[in-house]
Amino acid sequence: MVFNLTRPIALSAVLFVASCSFVDETLLPPLTGDPAPAKAEKTELSAEDKAAMGVDQAASQPAAAPAPAVTAPAGRFTLPDVTSAPSTGTVVGQRVETLRENLRALQARVNQNSAQFEEMEASTTATSQRYHGTMAAINARLQIGTTKGNPILIGQWNEAQGDLEEIAADVSRMNNLANSVAGDAGEVGFLLESVQSAFELSGAIEEDHRQLTVLEDETSRTSVLTNRLLSQLTNDINRQTAYVGTERMNLTNTSIAIKNGGFLGTSAGTRNYLETAKADTATGERQALVIIRFDREDVAYEQALYDAVSQAMQERPQANFDIVSIAPLQGNLANNQATSVRNAERVLRSLTDMGMPASRVNLSSTSNANVASNEVHVYVR
Known part of the structure; x- marks a missing residue:
């Protein structure tokens, strides 16, 4: 009678392989060469063992990361508490x-x-x-x-x-x-x-x-x-x-x-306004802060006016201002005067847009033979 020996051998091989799955892999060194990590449940002592060995159970627990201390930052001018002391009775x-x-x-x-x-x-x-x-x-x-x-x-x-x-x-x-x-x-x-x-x-x-x-x-x-x-x-x-x-x-x-719609900038024309103001003699004794000559359609005077008025306000915060429109005597005088008044009102609107109260500005008009075009003079009062 011939026994088939390959069957038991194969069965034992299967049992051997299956048994390998029950082996704790942590007992075997990993293939990377690093030491195998130890399992906590394998090495942790029971409470009775710890008590018998005199080990403090609370101390044996893994220490938790200490919470960062939250303290209010001391101010630069914060004073410490006053030192207390017992009364002497005197x-x-x-x-x-x-x-x-x-x-x-x-x-x-x-x-x-x-x-x-x-x-x-x-x-x-x-x-x-x-x-x-x-x-x-x-x-x-x-x-x-x-x-x-x-x-x-x-x-x-x-x-x-x-x-x-x-x-x-x-x-x-x-x-x-x-x-x-x-x-x-x-x-x-x-x-x-x-x-x-x-x-x-x-x-x-x-x-x-x-x-x-x-x-x-x-x-x-x-x-x-x-x-x-x-x-x-x-x-x-x-x-x-x-x-x-x-x-x-x-x-x-x-x-x-x-x-x-954009910055006006301080142009050469702006500087001319300010320099001409120092030499103004068209209206007699008073010296104009700014002279604006409306000799063309679009005169960019706002920056010069702003610079001059701002400087005057820094020197005299309570200053008031006079806006005088000057019409030339040449040509149609009535038309010149009407245009000159409109120019002065335009300058007044510019000042109020800059934040100047209208109560601090006075409007007036005149004519002068020494001017060639409509002008508006601004004076500090």
Whole structure:
């Protein structure tokens, strides 16, 4: 009887291969040459084993990554807490406690004002960045030219004006805050004098003087920081006030450019207007700020007018202006006078477009034989 030996051999081979799937692959080195990772459940001890071995179960757990500590950033002018100390029971000790409480109340106000100042600075910075971003978009469009009175640019200009007024409001709030800080600076100076004079009181013990020394140091530090905050506020107010004034003039100039569809530029003609104004003798004693000669159809006078009026307003913020139309005597006098008046009204509209209140401008007209064409003279009053 012949037995088929190949069948058991094949069956055992299958069993051998199948058994390989039950072998923990982590016990075999990987083919990459790196050490095999160990399984946590194979090496972790049970709670009873840990207790028997004296191993702390909480310490054996894998340490979690520590959460980053979230602490509020200390402001530049934030004061630390006032040092506490036990009462000595003496009369001087009671005086020290009163002075310490006064310092705590004062520092609380200084810290609050400091936080408000930091908030205002952050708000002004964000608004200023947004303002300059909008102005850059307007200027980029005006640089390549656009349609006159482009409504998109007008909308952007209104946004920029709103941002600038918001900065001006921040400056106003800084003024109010500076007044409060100035009061705190005066109070901390008086408190420092009170602490120093407490050293001369009788009935003190050594602990009283030790506490007074600490209190004096902390009051001095409060005085330095309060005055530093006041100085920073004053500098920011002056800088932001000048900044807002300059940018308001830039907004006015940009408004004119949007109205004309592009920047006017300072041309040679503009310089001639200003130079001629110094030599004006057509109307007698007064010297004109700007002379505009309407000797052609389209006279680009706006930039010269804006430059001259802006400079005059910087020198005399409360100045008023006279616009005088001068008609030549040659030719048709009635027609010349009518045209000259229309030119003066056009100049008045330009000034009001620049933001000049109409109540600060006076219109008048005259004729003169020394002029060859219709002219408009602008005077400072």
